[in-house]
Amino acid sequence: MEFHSFDRAYVERLRAGDYRTREHFRVYFAALIHVKLRSRLRSREDIEDVRQETFARFYIALREDKVCHPERLGSFVNSICNNVLREHYRQAGKHVLADDEMQDEPPSPLPDPLTTYSSRETQDKVRKVLDLLPERDRRLLREILLEERDKDEVCRDFGIDREYLRVLLHRAKKLFRSLYLRHNDAPEFTPV
């Protein structure tokens, strides 16, 4: 995917309807919005609704020339998403959750739409990273990510601390990225 920078020219191309710019915008922010929402909303449909509404409002703001700081386009999209999310909670009949309650919202139980963006190749690379891990670390990831056990409890059982968990995830993620970039000159998600 072609390199873009969020600047006045990018915004103008968006406004003019340039197809490649719009595709970049859609792919880039669809992925980020999904990462943001997956820990807050229960269903895939709700995530899609909020994402769709965020994009719709952005394009309205774009048409009305309300994008004042192109270099902070990401923050603008994020703030729109936050507003849509708050309204979503109200419209769904839920009380506005306090922040600590939002923290406790379980992640979406449905198959993750991020897999929409991934491919068999991506799965193979993740599998490769997991195969390289010692069995103990695989079990640790299984307990935390799949079983979703309490992290402090898991750390006690495994005789580790939270920092070990973070370092494990950091290394695995780094290896995954390096495996992916080694074999792809245009990853499915390209930063600006």
Next chain:
Amino acid sequence: MDHNTVASQKMAERYLLNELEPELRDEFEEHYFDCPECAADVHAGAVFVDESKFILGAEKNQPDVVPATDALATRAAPLARAGWMAWLRPSLAAPVFILLLLVIGYQSWHYRALKKTVSTPQVLASAVVNVNVRGSEPIAVSVPFGKAFGLTLNLPPDRSFSSYKLDLYSMQGQLEWSQTAAATGSDSLWLYVPASDRAPSILLVYGITAQGVSEDLGRYPIKLQNSRQ
């Protein structure tokens, strides 16, 4: 929040592990929406976490599964010894032929049903879209999910476009269909949206001048309201 803080405090990992306090989480999100490096890192991490859940979950359901590379080697060996003729063994050939027959049967049935649908007059649900209205309400169409429907696009009468471009995006944000229609002097276009198992989510309309300049004429979210048919 600056990038150095994010890196030194392993914000991405803490975010992916749901360890951040809400205020810090919101701050980090505001950061990575603007920081390409952190955005790529968070996204890669999220993909890794989600795929790992899938892979580890599959392994959990098959406790005797050997690591993928070993399994491939184990399965490949007998086939390699038997050669390509191994595919004609009854244990393999019979289920494959049955599957092929089922596929052929389904496709024949589906073709007959499709042919009947397109050759039989039908009354379609429809809705009207006033294209010259900015920021209009979502298009509400009362139609059973998975059924076809029509859209009448009332074009702006006072604009001189040589053609119109229509983009239809799915719920998944993917471009499902795109078409350019020449302006014929009529004040409306009629769009037939065929039956699909994925409801379209948004229609984008552009006017294109004779000089090739494209003008955005609006975004029209489509909401299907299931009728009692």
